[in-house]
Amino acid sequence: MExxxxxxxxxxxxxxxxxxxxxxxxxxVIMMFVVVGLVILLLTKARSSGSLIPTKLQSVAELLVEFxxxxxxxxxxxxxxxxxxxxxxxxxxILFCNLLxxxxxxxxxxxxxxxxxxxxxxxYTLSLLVGLKIHGMKFLTILVPSGTPGWLLPLMVPIExxxxxxxxxxxxxxxxxxxxxxxxxxxxxxxxxxSGGLLIGWLPFSFTVALYGLEVGIAFIQAYIFTxxxxxxxxxxxxxx
Amino acid sequence: MPSSxxxxxxxxxxxxxxxxxxxxxxxxxxxxxxxxxxxxxxTEPWGLVGGLILGLIAGIRNAYRTAQRWDQS
Numbered sequence: 001m002e003x004x005x006x007x008x009x010x011x012x013x014x015x016x017x018x019x020x021x022x023x024x025x026x027x028x029v030i031m032m033f034v035v036v037g038l039v040i041l042l043l044t045k046a047r048s049s050g051s052l053i054p055t056k057l058q059s060v061a062e063l064l065v066e067f068x069x070x071x072x073x074x075x076x077x078x079x080x081x082x083x084x085x086x087x088x089x090x091x092x093x094i095l096f097c098n099l100l101x102x103x104x105x106x107x108x109x110x111x112x113x114x115x116x117x118x119x120x121x122x123x124y125t126l127s128l129l130v131g132l133k134i135h136g137m138k139f140l141t142i143l144v145p146s147g148t149p150g151w152l153l154p155l156m157v158p159i160e161x162x163x164x165x166x167x168x169x170x171x172x173x174x175x176x177x178x179x180x181x182x183x184x185x186x187x188x189x190x191x192x193x194x195s196g197g198l199l200i201g202w203l204p205f206s207f208t209v210a211l212y213g214l215e216v217g218i219a220f221i222q223a224y225i226f227t228x229x230x231x232x233x234x235x236x237x238x239x240x241x
Numbered sequence: 242m243p244s245s246x247x248x249x250x251x252x253x254x255x256x257x258x259x260x261x262x263x264x265x266x267x268x269x270x271x272x273x274x275x276x277x278x279x280x281x282x283x284t285e286p287w288g289l290v291g292g293l294i295l296g297l298i299a300g301i302r303n304a305y306r307t308a309q310r311w312d313q314s
Contacts, residue, residue, distance in 0.1 A: 159295055159298055159299040160299075162266055162269050162270045162273065162292075162295055162296050162299040163300075163302070165269045165273075166262065166265040166268070166269045166296075166299065166300075167265075169265040169268060169269055170258075170261045170264070170265030170266075173261060173265060174258075174261040177261075221253055221254065221257070224250070225254050225257055225258065228254055
């Protein structure tokens with residue numbers, strides 16, 4: 001049976017080097033290009049008709065926009081709408097990466113810790129910068145929970161530092177682990193179905209089909225969680241306690 | 242597509258958050274303690290132990306806070 005982690009290996013297709021940096025094109029890079037192109041194409045096409053009575057594609061796009069706007073309003077309030085372009089881009093990119101990765105033969109970009117890690121670090125650094133810009137040095141009071149007695153401070157500040165640092169870690173690991181684990185399970189079950197033959201193989205195969213449906217749901221939920229947590233962290237930077 | 246206020250959907254989002262958060266705080270706490278041990282102070286192994294304990298407290302506290310915030314809304 002094939003190694004279940006084999007599909008996650010990346011091989012250089014077009015070797016490229018920029019100022020000594022390795023920027024070679026591999027399957028993941030191609031998938032990212034495809035995702036970006038597809039999102040732009042679909043959304044411009046949805047927008048092009050611009051009629052009052054929406055076409056099918058237009059209503060899907062409107063639903064998406066309403067969904068993202070609801071997320072931002074719930075967590076950041078109306079002033080968070082400044083970040084709508086960032087949040088919407090993140091959500092659409094991750095959602096399409098997750099969903100397109102489910103196609104047989106495609107590569108799931110979000111199953112690489114590098115990709116999710118850079119997203120999580122970038123988003124978290126941005127939320128810190130926003131907080132520092134709005135509140136100045138007062139922003140450091142996020143490290144002190146409100147209503148802490150003075151003698152508890154030496155204990156509470158390290159705990160708060162740890163839970164702040166854990167934010168980008170949990171954000172990136174959650175998305176990466178969910179996508180990787182899902183694909184490994186699908187791969188293993190399908191391998192069982194193939195090696196089982198017709199006599200017993202239908203059993204793991206039916207599990208594969210059922211899990212595939214679950215994976216589609218997970219692709220959506222993980223994209224949602226990543227973006228809603230981005231909103232929550234941004235919201236924490238806006239409103240101190 | 243479910244609306245972002247859909248209770249099932251939002252609840253699923255909340256539930257998935259808590260578990261990974263516990264793991265992440267443990268990892269960060271242990272990692273910080275371990276690096277203090279190996280690079281800063283000659284306190285091996287107590288930095289790692291203390292870091293893990295602090296990470297555990299932070300994780301449980303975060304889970305508690307998330308659950309509490311969820312109860313209010």
